[in-house]
Amino acid sequence: MALTDEAIAQLRGMIQSGELAPGSRLPPENELATQMGLSRSGVREAVKVLEAARVLDVRRGNGTYVTSLAPQLLLEGLGVAVELLQPAGLLEVMEVRRLLEPSATAVAAGRMTDGQLSELEELMKRMRSAVDDAEQLMEYDIAFHRLVVAGTGNETLASLLDGLSGRTVRARIWRGLVLDNAAHTTIDEHQAILAALRSRDPALAAAAALMHVNTSESSLRAMLTVPE
Template sequence: MAVTDEAIQKIKAMIVSGELAPGDRLPPEKELAEHLGLSRNSMREAVKALEVIRVLDVRRGDGTYVTSLEPHLLLEAISFVVDMHDDDSLLELFAVRRMLESQATGLAAGLATTEQAQQLLEDVASVDPETVSIDDLVAHDTHFHGQVVELAGNGYLASLIDGLSSQTIRARVWRGLTEQGAVARTLSEHQAIAEAIAGRDSTLAASLATAHVAGVERWLRQAAQA
């Protein structure tokens, strides 16, 4: 194991064991290096690496702190990784999103309160398919899916899906601009998903979410082959 990797593992062990908790300030570099039996240089490189993945927060002139370690911080790097993929890989990303989001939607149907389900229905009803712009449709679509995933009650799952779906906006826009009936179809599918959640039908909600995401996936595949 490289020296820097060893330093990363040792700091990670301190966090996992509870020796360092979210929000805690790390000991001074020299003290921490001696405590872990590492050189200050390897410690410095480890801190830089952990800062990049949002485990540590280096505050100039103040010190280095453990972040909140919340899912959206720790999984932020996924968006960067997704950005590095080409259009062919977008199909694979959609496949992952389809699998995850269908499960999240099924969970949402079992956990959503009556008020939360009603809010979903009202949000869909507030969009007029005759006058909505493509930009507004994409904004609604992003908001709707974000709401549903949050209802699943799993922060890590929500962050994973957000990291994937936020990068698929371009494909949604393409669909909205080129596919006839996309606006009405999107809103109709959202309506059906919201109704399944309101009816607490987890199986139906998951199936509808699968079909909904697969529709964009299928369109994208056809567009790529054209």
């Protein structure tokens, strides 16, 4: 493991320095091992680790390349990890969302285009027409929040929040809302977010988003039966 860790550290250093730029091809394994002063087996294991982390792309018969290193690629594994969290961990994720989403929505209020706002309007219409369909509501909910965060123009923030918003958790929340006849209330919260974004009011947008996240957190807490 020590040799593998050293190989990972060296490869990361080469990428961070720009010696291995996004999209560039790594030297053949034997050359790379000689260059790094390590065994081929250590380099091979390091490549496997960095491939799993989406830093490297191993193309069989064609070589190994540095990926684009785009935020959505490197943070892709976050969503998988969130889906595996236990109740206490899920509530901590909701706390992180409560810290980030209102701020992101406030930024979006000043940056979203008229076209993006029109897309949100269309999603709202679809949500209202699907008020009794939990699975469809979840899909529209995901699309709505992705579009809001995309409106910030911050790709890293968009990828981070997308990873924190687990599909399984969202599906459970919407199923519970539909069963409790509370879907209309949550849809109205989306409408309030949209109205705040349309008004280009960052403070109002943050408040509307905070109220919505609080509702989602309360619903999740009730389902998980975790005490306040």
